[in-house]
Amino acid sequence: MSSSPTTDGEQRLIFAMGGGGFTMEPDNPLLDDYVLSLAPPAQREPRILFLPTASGDTTAQINAFYARFSGRTCVPEHLSLFRLGDLARSLEETILSQEILYVGGGSMRNLLAIWRAHGLDRLLIEAWRRGVVLAGLSAGAMCWFQGGVTRSSGPPMAIAGLGLLEGSLTVHADGEPERLPVWLASVRAGTLPGGWAVDDGVGLLFAGQRLRRVVSSRPGASAQRVDAIAGELVRARVEPELLGAGERTGPAPLDEDIHELRRVQRLRRGIVGEERGIRDR
Amino acid sequence: MEKDSSLLDDYVLSLTGAARPRVCFLPTASGDADHYVVRFYRRFSADCVASHVSLFRRDQGVGGVEEDLATHLLAQDLIYVGGGNVVSMLGAWRAHGLDSTLHKAWRKGVVLCGPSAGSLCWFREALSAFHGAPRRIRGLGLLPYSNCVHYDIEPARREEYRRFVAGGMRPGFAAEDGVALHFHGTHLERVVSSRPDGRAYRVEPLAGGAVAETPLEVSYLGADSPRSATGPHAAAATSSDRQLRYSTSPAAPTSSNRPRGHSTNPAASPGVHGNAAAGPPEAVAAA
Numbered sequence: 026m027s028s029s030p031t032t033d034g035e036q037r038l039i040f041a042m043g044g045g046g047f048t049m050e051p052d053n054p055l056l057d058d059y060v061l062s063l064a065p066p067a068q069r070e071p072r073i074l075f076l077p078t079a080s081g082d083t084t085a086q087i088n089a090f091y092a093r094f095s096g097r098t099c100v101p102e103h104l105s106l107f108r109l110g111d112l113a114r115s116l117e118e119t120i121l122s123q124e125i126l127y128v129g130g131g132s133m134r135n136l137l138a139i140w141r142a143h144g145l146d147r148l149l150i151e152a153w154r155r156g157v158v159l160a161g162l163s164a165g166a167m168c169w170f171q172g173g174v175t176r177s178s179g180p181p182m183a184i185a186g187l188g189l190l191e192g193s194l195t196v197h198a199d200g201e202p203e204r205l206p207v208w209l210a211s212v213r214a215g216t217l218p219g220g221w222a223v224d225d226g227v228g229l230l231f232a233g234q235r236l237r238r239v240v241s242s243r244p245g246a247s248a249q250r251v252d253a254i255a256g257e258l259v260r261a262r263v264e265p266e267l268l269g270a271g272e273r274t275g276p277a278p279l280d281e282d283i284h285e286l287r288r289v290q291r292l293r294r295g296i297v298g299e300e301r302g303i304r305d306r
Numbered sequence: 307m308e309k310d311s312s313l314l315d316d317y318v319l320s321l322t323g324a325a326r327p328r329v330c331f332l333p334t335a336s337g338d339a340d341h342y343v344v345r346f347y348r349r350f351s352a353d354c355v356a357s358h359v360s361l362f363r364r365d366q367g368v369g370g371v372e373e374d375l376a377t378h379l380l381a382q383d384l385i386y387v388g389g390g391n392v393v394s395m396l397g398a399w400r401a402h403g404l405d406s407t408l409h410k411a412w413r414k415g416v417v418l419c420g421p422s423a424g425s426l427c428w429f430r431e432a433l434s435a436f437h438g439a440p441r442r443i444r445g446l447g448l449l450p451y452s453n454c455v456h457y458d459i460e461p462a463r464r465e466e467y468r469r470f471v472a473g474g475m476r477p478g479f480a481a482e483d484g485v486a487l488h489f490h491g492t493h494l495e496r497v498v499s500s501r502p503d504g505r506a507y508r509v510e511p512l513a514g515g516a517v518a519e520t521p522l523e524v525s526y527l528g529a530d531s532p533r534s535a536t537g538p539h540a541a542a543a544t545s546s547d548r549q550l551r552y553s554t555s556p557a558a559p560t561s562s563n564r565p566r567g568h569s570t571n572p573a574a575s576p577g578v579h580g581n582a583a584a585g586p587p588e589a590v591a592a593a
Contacts, residue, residue, distance in 0.1 A: 081337025081362035107337040107391045132362050135398045142397025178402070179364050 031186045032156035034233030038063055039159045039189065041166035041231070043196040043223025045242050047093035048086055048129060049162065055242040055268040056091050056228055063158045063230070064099075065122040071124035075103040078139050079131030079164040086129050099125075106139055120148040125158045128165030133184055134177035136164050144189060153189055163196045170194045173219045174208045177202075183211040191234055192220035199224040199246065212253050220253030227265050241265035307349050307388075307421070313500040313527040314486050315349060318419045322383035330382045331358040334398050334422040335390025338362045338495045342388055348518070350386075361398050380414060387420030392434050393443060395423055405446055412448050422455050425487070429453040431475055433467045440466040442475055449492055452478030457507070459483060468509060468517045477510035485524060485567060497524045 040063060045056045064071030075090040077083060082105040094101035104112070104119055120126065128136075128151065140146045141277060153159055159169060167173025168186045172193040175184040183205045195208035197263075211217040221229060224244035229236055239248055248263040308317060319327055333339060338360040350356040353573040359375055379385060385408065387395075399405050412418055418428060426432035429445045431452040440463060443454070454467040455481040467480055479487050479494065485504040488496040497506045508520045 079362075081339070083337065105337075106394050107335070109391060132364070134401045135361055138397040138401030139394045140397075142393045175366060 031154040036156050037153050037233050038156075039153070039169050039231045040228050041122035041169060041190075041194060041223070042160070042162035042226075042228040043166065043198060043226055043246075043248070044130075044162055044225030045228070046127075046162050047089045048244060049225065051089065051092075053226075053242050054093060056226070056240070057098070058124060059228065059240055060127060060158070060160045061094075061097060061099055063160070065156070068124050069300060070098055070100055072100045072122060073125040074119065074123045074125055075101065075127045075129065075221055075255070076106075076127045076161075076165070077103060078106050079133060079136035080189065081131065081135070090127075090129075106110070106143055106145070116143065116145065117148055119154050120145070121153070121155065121157070125160060126152060126230055128159070128161030128168065130161075130163030132177040133175040133186075134235075135201055136168060137184075137187070143169065144192055150187065150189065159189075166196055166223075167194045170220060172211075172220075174211070174217075175206045176204070179198075181207040183217050184209070190231055191218070193217040193218050194229075195222045197225055198222040209251065209258060212251055213258055215253065219250070220291055221248055221250055221263070223248045239263050239265040240268050242268055307345055308484065308500055310347065311484075313499070314484070315496055317486070317488075317527055318384060318386075318417065319353070323418050327383035327454070328381065329354040329356050329384045329386055330379060331356070331388060332388045332404075333358060333390075334361050334404075335392060335395035336388050337390065337394070339390075346386070346388070348466040354384075357420045361402055362406075367582050375402065375404065379407050379411050380416065382411065382416050384417045384419065385411060387418070387424030389420070391424035392423035392426045392432065393446070394405055396427060396445070408518075409448065418448075419486075425455050426453050426482070428489075429478065431478070433463070433470060433475075435460070435463050435466065435507045440470075442470055449489055449573075450476070452476050452509075453487075454478070454480040454509070455483075456534040457482045458505070468519065471509050472511055472515050472517045477508070479506060479522075480509050480519075481506040493549060494522075496521045498527050500527055502526050502528060502591075563589075 040060055040096045042056060045053070046218075047054075047057055048058065061071060061073065064073075073094060075087070075094075077086040077090070080086050087103050087105070090103060091101060103117075103125075114122075117220075137146070140149070149159070161168065164175065167175070167184075170186045170193050171188045172183055172185050172196045174181050177184070193208070193212065195204050198205050201233040205222055205227070208217065208222060212219055223229060224241075226246040227239065227241045227248050229248065230238040230240065241247075244267055247265060250261045250263055252259050321331075329350050330341065332349075333342045333346070336342045343358050343360070346358060347356055357378070382437045389483070396405070397406070408418065420427070426434065426443070427445045429452055430447040430450050432440050432443050432445050433452070433454045434443045452467075452471065452475050454463065456460045457464055457467075464480070471477060481487055481497075482505050483495060484501040485506045487494060487497045487506060488498060497503075503525070504524055506524055508518075508522060510518050510520075512518050
């Protein structure tokens with residue numbers, strides 16, 4: 026793989042959702058359209074790769090991904106680390122050739138362990154350095170931070186992430202209320218650094234280490250910034266911008282040329298059906 | 307869990323010596339695929355106390371064991387590891403501490419088995435060919451050999467395994483689909499097959515970069531195979547050149563020092579303290 030120039034910090038985008046997107050909001054495409062809008066404008070059809078690792082690569086998540094993105098102006102593809110026999114290219118090429126990497130929810134502990142077992146953690150960091158947009162929800166959002174709160178073993182507990190972003194993140198702040206107290210206690214105790222608690226439907230966009238925008242697919246959803254200062258928690262509510270309210274963030278509508286182009290690309294890649302056997306190796 | 311045969315499953319259940327064995331399924335290598343879990347219960351729940359552990363759904367309470375995984379696993383007669391991706395599986399196991407739990411279970415005498423990834427994982431080294439060029443991977447290392455599965459499916463795999471062994475991978479065992487390697491302790495006790503023509507090999511390096519691929523004696527478990535000739539006694543009948551391969555194991559770490567090559571000791575009944583690494587049945591070869 027030829028080495029592409031790394032981007033400067035401000036061009037490294039991470040979009041972290043507390044919940045939402047195609048796996049949680051099948052009837053609400055606002056967050057996913059926003060994800061597509063983050064691709065470099067020069068890319069008329071951004072390549073978007075879904076990583077369902079945290080779910081164990083469930084067919085349900087993979088199908089929901091294609092249901093959402095195959096009708097949009099992009100080239101959707103998924104990477105299953107349990108069915109690598111399906112992969113036509115190397116892992117490195119698959120990851121680094123994308124404009125957007127979209128990480129699904131599930132077990133954060135399994136997600137990180139399996140990524141590391143395959144060396145994917147290093148590839149994802151390299152992709153971020155090169156300016157590939159990193160997006161995800163739940164485990165797929167917390168993984169980019171220094172830490173989060175996982176229910177991978179049942180009860181919620183603090184867990185370390187990849188650490189691309191400073192601070193910690195807790196997700197589903199409204200939808201799974203049992204996470205928040207564990208996170209707050211961890212921040213107060215110093216086992217997790219301060220950070221953000223994010224409701225379902227809310228996404229944080231980081232440019233480099235800077236929080237650039239906070240958006241939401243649902244009225245009323247919000248986020249909060251929490252820090253421990255001298256042993257006390259200091260909480261500040263963050264008001265998101267509601268997506269779809271007048272502003273057009275989504276991609277341009279499809280035209281026939283793009284339909285045709287996509288059909289050809291799909292044929293060339295030999296896109297296969299959903300039902301794949303367990304390829305035991 | 308071969309689709310058309312329960313011979314290997316019956317064999318490994320017989321190793322437990324339990325009337326109604328406690329059997330726990332680990333479908334980690336498939337990403338805890340639902341259809342695989344269902345297949346497990348269909349096959350085992352009639353005759354066994356069946357359970358499964360899902361490492362991906364521990365927050366959802368969907369019927370798998372959730373609380374103390376170690377205690378549950380150590381109380382089993384048989385742990386059945388499903389096929390899939392061995393690298394992903396080992397990563398997830400380590401993240402949940404299952405690597406050390408399985409080690410303990412083995413020492414305690416729990417029978418361990420599995421096809422494909424569920425075979426590779428018990429060995430020190432293995433050939434994993436899930437994607438692109440075959441890779442040399444480290445397993446849990448209970449068995450101080452290397453392992454290669456699906457030996458008959460892809461000629462390239464056989465070539466690669468031989469090349470790896472010639473190039474320094476430790477000597478080991480290769481099995482075709484439907485063939486199981488039964489280890490008692492760290493010694494190969496028996497090779498059994500659900501198919502009349504199933505084969506397995508001992509693969510070891512020779513001087514000068516060559517590789518010896520020695521066919522192992524395989525017991526077909528089908529209708530015509532007399533069950534009475536099974537077990538370590540089969541080994542006693544073999545000629546001396548086979549003793550290396552069929553030597554009766556100095557049982558598991560719990561009862562060592564049985565003489566090699568003699569298997570008159572009834573305590574050597576397979577698997578009571580043993581470890582069965584089953585070669586690849588069907589789950590494996592799904593295309």
